[in-house]
Amino acid sequence: MNLDTVFFLILAAAAVITAAGMLLNRNAIYAALFLILNFATVGIIYFTLSAPFVALTQVTVYAGAIMVLFLFVIMLLGAEKLPYGEGSLRTQRLVAIGLAVVLLVEAGYFMLVKQPGLFLNPAQAGEFGTVEQIGRALFNIYILPFEITSLILLAAVVGAIMLTRIEKIQRAGQTGGEEQR
Amino acid sequence: MEPGVILEWVIKSVVILISMTAGFAYTTWYERKVLAKMQVRIGPNRAGPFALLQPVADGIKLIFKEELVPAEADKLIFNLAPVITVIPALIVTAVVPWGGVLDINGFKLSLALTDTNLAILYIMTVTSISVYGITLAGWSSNNKYAMLGGLRATAQMISYELALGLSLVGPVLVAGTMSLGKIVEMQQGGWFILFQPVAAIIYFIAIIAEVNRAPFDMPEAEQELTAGYHTEYSGMKFALFFMAEYAKMVAVSMIGATVFLGGYLGPFLDIAPWLGPVWLWVKVAVLLFVFIWIRATSPRIRYDRLMAFGWKILFPLALANVLVTAVVVAFMGGK
Numbered sequence: 001m002n003l004d005t006v007f008f009l010i011l012a013a014a015a016v017i018t019a020a021g022m023l024l025n026r027n028a029i030y031a032a033l034f035l036i037l038n039f040a041t042v043g044i045i046y047f048t049l050s051a052p053f054v055a056l057t058q059v060t061v062y063a064g065a066i067m068v069l070f071l072f073v074i075m076l077l078g079a080e081k082l083p084y085g086e087g088s089l090r091t092q093r094l095v096a097i098g099l100a101v102v103l104l105v106e107a108g109y110f111m112l113v114k115q116p117g118l119f120l121n122p123a124q125a126g127e128f129g130t131v132e133q134i135g136r137a138l139f140n141i142y143i144l145p146f147e148i149t150s151l152i153l154l155a156a157v158v159g160a161i162m163l164t165r166i167e168k169i170q171r172a173g174q175t176g177g178e179e180q181r
Numbered sequence: 182m183e184p185g186v187i188l189e190w191v192i193k194s195v196v197i198l199i200s201m202t203a204g205f206a207y208t209t210w211y212e213r214k215v216l217a218k219m220q221v222r223i224g225p226n227r228a229g230p231f232a233l234l235q236p237v238a239d240g241i242k243l244i245f246k247e248e249l250v251p252a253e254a255d256k257l258i259f260n261l262a263p264v265i266t267v268i269p270a271l272i273v274t275a276v277v278p279w280g281g282v283l284d285i286n287g288f289k290l291s292l293a294l295t296d297t298n299l300a301i302l303y304i305m306t307v308t309s310i311s312v313y314g315i316t317l318a319g320w321s322s323n324n325k326y327a328m329l330g331g332l333r334a335t336a337q338m339i340s341y342e343l344a345l346g347l348s349l350v351g352p353v354l355v356a357g358t359m360s361l362g363k364i365v366e367m368q369q370g371g372w373f374i375l376f377q378p379v380a381a382i383i384y385f386i387a388i389i390a391e392v393n394r395a396p397f398d399m400p401e402a403e404q405e406l407t408a409g410y411h412t413e414y415s416g417m418k419f420a421l422f423f424m425a426e427y428a429k430m431v432a433v434s435m436i437g438a439t440v441f442l443g444g445y446l447g448p449f450l451d452i453a454p455w456l457g458p459v460w461l462w463v464k465v466a467v468l469l470f471v472f473i474w475i476r477a478t479s480p481r482i483r484y485d486r487l488m489a490f491g492w493k494i495l496f497p498l499a500l501a502n503v504l505v506t507a508v509v510v511a512f513m514g515g516k
Contacts, residue, residue, distance in 0.1 A: 036310075059306050063309075064309025065309060068312055071316055071320075072316075075316075076332070131299065131302070
């Protein structure tokens with residue numbers, strides 16, 4: 001085992017532990033923090049795979065932007081604590097156990113019987129993950145999907161802003177439009 | 182990897198960490214001195230010559246203070262939050278070059294910890310995770326003022342981060358690289374503040390909001406929120422928040438000096454390459470003076486105006502700047 005493999009195994013263990021911590025924690029804030037740690041660990045794994053752009057974007061977008069909004073919602077709603085008790089989760093639990101068995105069998109089959117290159121050699125990755133390469137690919141080959149994605153995101157942004165304004169517009173209508181700016 | 186290289190990295194990292202910490206201590210001294218002069222007061226003048234030992238005295242006082250933890254606070258996060266706040270402030274300048282290459286008896290010593298083509302992206306990543314400490318401090322204190330202060334700080338920081346990131350895109354487009362070392366080298370023909378004046382102005386406004394300084398010090402508006410997110414903190418934990426704020430001031434000044442003011446470039450650099458760090462720190466001191474100057478002279482603006490200014494003026498302006506720069510660069514064929 002070379003140094004890269006050892007490093008990967010440590011990172012993989014950290015990723016699994018933080019993911020488990022996120023699922024098992026009953027306090028939503030701690031669960032969110034575990035998820036942030038998980039994103040950061042996955043970011044470092046991307047680094048070891050010579051994809052620095054994806055690594056930093058992963059941390060910026062997921063850990064830096066999306067999870068901040070998650071924390072906001074959890075804090076503002078005061079939904080930190082899950083109530084104890086089983087409730088409707090019992091059937092879901094059975095399904096989950098069944099699916100987990102399927103996943104484990106599948107993973108075991110691939111690891112023990114098929115034995116693919118489990119540990120990728122980062123040197124094979126080469127230059128494809130640099131900022132320049134991604135920029136070139138995104139703005140030349142994939143320009144149409146890129147533009148379509150940007151339009152969809154724009155629609156989502158406009159929709160989100162409309163949802164926050166509906167209440168204001170209704171209130172303004174009731175009071176004779178005085179509050180409308 | 183040879184052990185010599187690793188040792189060099191460790192030494193450089195330690196130098197960066199120590200200078201950020203010392204930068205924090207002496208920025209407090211600098212601020213108190215400059216504020217006193219501007220307000221026609223005497224200011225600190227007791228501890229040592231020019232009160233140079235004042236930061237040491239303050240540190241000793243804070244270490245010996247009692248540390249209180251509110252009974253209903255979330256203890257783990259309450260204790261972790263100051264640490265989470267301070268780490269991004271200390272590591273963000275890791276990509277800033279302090280100078281060119283020194284030649285000491287044939288040993289080539291590069292005055293930069295690392296020079297990757299990801300430097301700007303790294304800075305944006307670190308600033309984007311630096312909001313957590315403050316948010317968590319506000320939440321874990323279990324105090325209304327702290328909570329509101331933390332939420333305000335987070336909202337303000339994510340809003341101004343957009344303008345901040347876009348203001349750095351302009352120089353990146355002009356230089357054609359994200360490496361700060363190359364960006365500095367490109368500025369030998371002229372500082373980027375000349376080619377990107379709008380980006381420079383947006384950057385300097387956005388960083389004031391990003392480090393929560395007056396007139397954008399909403400998160401700790403005393404009249405409304407007592408002290409904001411650090412209301413419940415005392416002793417060294419409070420000092421860590423203080424340290425994060427001042428270390429961030431030094432860090433963003435250093436990044437601003439590097440991107441817009443020519444970084445370590447200055448006269449006589451060909452004869453004496455060791456002047457690089459000196460020029461860099463002189464520029465940092467000038468920018469810190471501007472920070473303090475603004476604090477001393479302008480009142481805090483209202484929170485909704487702050488958000489409206491960020492979203493409705495700065496952000497579209499930064500976008501327009503990127504668009505214009507991109508068109509110009511495309512037609513001129515870059516530099």
